[in-house]
Amino acid sequence: MNDLDQTTNSNWTIVFICWIVAIVSTLGSLFFSEIMEFPPCALCWYQRIFMFPLVFILLAGLFPFDRNIIKYALPLALTGGGFAFYHYLLYSGFIPESLQPCSQGVSCSETYLELFGFLTIPMLSLISFWTITVLLLILKRRLSQ
Amino acid sequence: MKKQYIASISIVFLILLFIFGSYIYENRKLKKIGFLAQNNASIFVRDHSQTLGSDDAKVYLIEFSDPACETCSSFHPFVKNLMAANPGKIKLVVRYAPFHVGADYFVKILEAARKQGKYWETLEVMYKTQRHWANHHNPQPHLIWKFLPGTGLDLEKIKSDMNDPQIAKLIKQDLADAETLNVRKTPGFFVNGKPLQKFGYEQLQALVESEIRAHY
Numbered sequence: 001m002n003d004l005d006q007t008t009n010s011n012w013t014i015v016f017i018c019w020i021v022a023i024v025s026t027l028g029s030l031f032f033s034e035i036m037e038f039p040p041c042a043l044c045w046y047q048r049i050f051m052f053p054l055v056f057i058l059l060a061g062l063f064p065f066d067r068n069i070i071k072y073a074l075p076l077a078l079t080g081g082g083f084a085f086y087h088y089l090l091y092s093g094f095i096p097e098s099l100q101p102c103s104q105g106v107s108c109s110e111t112y113l114e115l116f117g118f119l120t121i122p123m124l125s126l127i128s129f130w131t132i133t134v135l136l137l138i139l140k141r142r143l144s145q
Numbered sequence: 146m147k148k149q150y151i152a153s154i155s156i157v158f159l160i161l162l163f164i165f166g167s168y169i170y171e172n173r174k175l176k177k178i179g180f181l182a183q184n185n186a187s188i189f190v191r192d193h194s195q196t197l198g199s200d201d202a203k204v205y206l207i208e209f210s211d212p213a214c215e216t217c218s219s220f221h222p223f224v225k226n227l228m229a230a231n232p233g234k235i236k237l238v239v240r241y242a243p244f245h246v247g248a249d250y251f252v253k254i255l256e257a258a259r260k261q262g263k264y265w266e267t268l269e270v271m272y273k274t275q276r277h278w279a280n281h282h283n284p285q286p287h288l289i290w291k292f293l294p295g296t297g298l299d300l301e302k303i304k305s306d307m308n309d310p311q312i313a314k315l316i317k318q319d320l321a322d323a324e325t326l327n328v329r330k331t332p333g334f335f336v337n338g339k340p341l342q343k344f345g346y347e348q349l350q351a352l353v354e355s356e357i358r359a360h361y
Contacts (some may be wrong), residue, residue, distance in 0.1 A: 012148065027163045029166060035167045037329050062152060 007142070012065050013090040014139045018073070018132045025051050025128040032119035032121060043087045046097045047125050050080030054132065067143050087122040170340070178326060182338025188322050189338055193315045195239045196265055198228060198313045202236035203360040205309035205351060208249050209242040209323050209333035211249035215277040218272040223346055227353055232355055239268075241319040242331050245279070250286050256315065258298055266296045 029048055032038045040048065056074055061069025089095045181188055189207050190196075228235045243249045243275065251271060258267035270292050278288035289320040293300060323333065326340075334341040336352045337360075 002156075008192075016152070020153075020159075023156065023159050027159055031163060031166060035170055037327070039329065059152070063149065 008065065011067075011139060011142060012062065014135050014142075015058060015065070015069055016063055018077075019055065019062060021107070021128050021131050021135075022051060022054040022058055023122065025125065026055050032093050038121075043064045043083060043090070044121070044125075045130075047080050047087065050076045050083065051125075051128070054080075070136050070140050074133065074140075077129055077132040077136060081126070084122060084126040084129045088126050091122045092128050123136060152291070172306050174327065175340070176340075178335075178338065178340055181326070186338070188325060189240075189335055190238050190313075191240075191318060193260060193318070196236055197239075197265065198236035199233045199316040200236070201233050203336075204231075204235045204356045205238060205337050206235050206313055207238045207240060208351060209240045209319070209326075209328045209331055211241070211245055211248050212241045212255060212268070212271045213243070213245040213248040213274065213275065213284075214331045215279075220332050220346075220349075221268075221272050223349075227350060231353075231357055234361060235353065240322065241316055242323040242328055242333060243316065243320075244329075244331060245284075246286065247286055247314075251289065252304060253307035253312050254289065254293075256305040256312045257309070260298070260306055261298055261302065263296050263298050267293070267298065270296050326345040 014016050026048075029040070029044070029051070054073060057072050057076070058069065060066070061073065086095075153305075195310060206224070206227075208217075208220075224237060228237060228257065241249075241252050242253050255267055255271070259266055263285070271289065274289070274292040277292070278285050290300065293303070326333070334349055334352075336349075336356050339351055339352065339356070341352055
C-alpha cells in the first residue's frame with residue numbers, strides 16, 4: 001500500500017515538474033515580449049500556441065491526478081518541440097535565411113539575447129519543450145509497467 | 146491537501162518573480178536612459194533634428210515618429226495643444242523611426258520639404274491624409290503626391306531633393322539612436338531625457354507638466 005502511494009506520488013511529481021517548466025516558459029516568453037519589448041516573430045508565436053495551453057492542461061491533470069494527461073499534453077509538447085527545433089536550426093544557420101517562413105515584420109533569425117554567452121531564446125524554448133516531452137515519455141513508461 | 150499548497154505556492158512565487166523581474170528591468174532601463182541623458186545628450190537631439198518651439202524652452206519633448214504611423218498622426222494635434230497650452234516652455238524635437246515598410250519614403254519627402262521651409266505644413270498634410278495612402282491593407286505611397294500641391298511646395302524640386310544621400314544618412318542615424326534608446330514602437334516620447342513609461346495622452350501630459358514644474 002505504502003509502495004503504491006510512493007509511485008503515485010512520484011508520478012504526480014513528474015507532471016508537476018512539467019507544469020512548472022510550462023509556467024516558467026510562458027512567463028519567460030511574456031517577459032521577453034511585454035517587458036523587454038522584443039517583438040515575437042512568427043515562429044515564436046507558433047511555439048507559444050503550443051506552450052501556453054500546457055499550463056492549463058497540465059494543471060487539470062494534477063488535480064486530481066489523471067493518467068490520461070499524457071494523451072492530452074504529449075501532442076502539444078511534441079508539436080511545439082518540432083517548431084522549436086526548426087526555429088533553432090534556422091537561428092543557428094543550419095537552414096538558410098531565404099527558407100524562413102516570416103517574410104514581413106520580425107526576422108526569425110535575429111539574435112536578441114544570449115544568456116551566459118550561449119543561451120538564446122529558441123534554445124530555451126527547445127529545452128522546455130523537450131524536457132516536458134521526455135518527462136511525459138518517462139511517465140508513460142512508468143504507467144504502462 | 147498538501148499538493149494543492151505546493152502548486153498554489155509555486156504559481157504565486159513565479160508570478161511574484163515575474164513582477165519583481167519587470168520592476169528590476171524597468172529600473173535598470175530608466176537608469177541607463179538617465180545616464181545617456183546626462184552624458185550623451187546628442188542621442189536625443191541631433192544637429193540635423195527638426196525642432197519646433199522657442200530656443201529658450203527648458204522642456205524638450207522628443208518624439209520618435211513615423212509619418213505612416215496612425216498613432217503618431219492622432220497624437221500630433223495633442224502634442225500641438227500641449228505646446229499651445231504652455232507657450233515658450235516646450236521645444237518639440239522630431240526624430241524618425243520609420244518602422245512601417247516603405248515609410249522612409251515619406252521621411253525623405255518631409256526632409257526635402259524642409260529645404261523649402263515648408264516642413265510643418267507638409268507634416269500636417271501627411272498626417273491628415275495618411276489614411277488614404279498608408280492604409281495597412283493597401284498602402285499606396287504614390288497617392289501622397291495628390292495631396293502635396295496644397296502645401297505650395299515645388300514638387301519637382303522635392304523629387305530631386307528627396308534622393309539626397311544626406312537624408313538617408315540622417316534616417317540611419319535616427320534609427321540607430323532609436324535602437325540605443327530602446328524605442329521599438331512609435332510614437333516614442335522622451336521628455337528631457339525621461340522616457341514615457343506608460344503610453345497614453347494623460348501620461349504624456351503628466352510627464353510634460355512635471356518637467357515644466359521642475360524647471361519653471
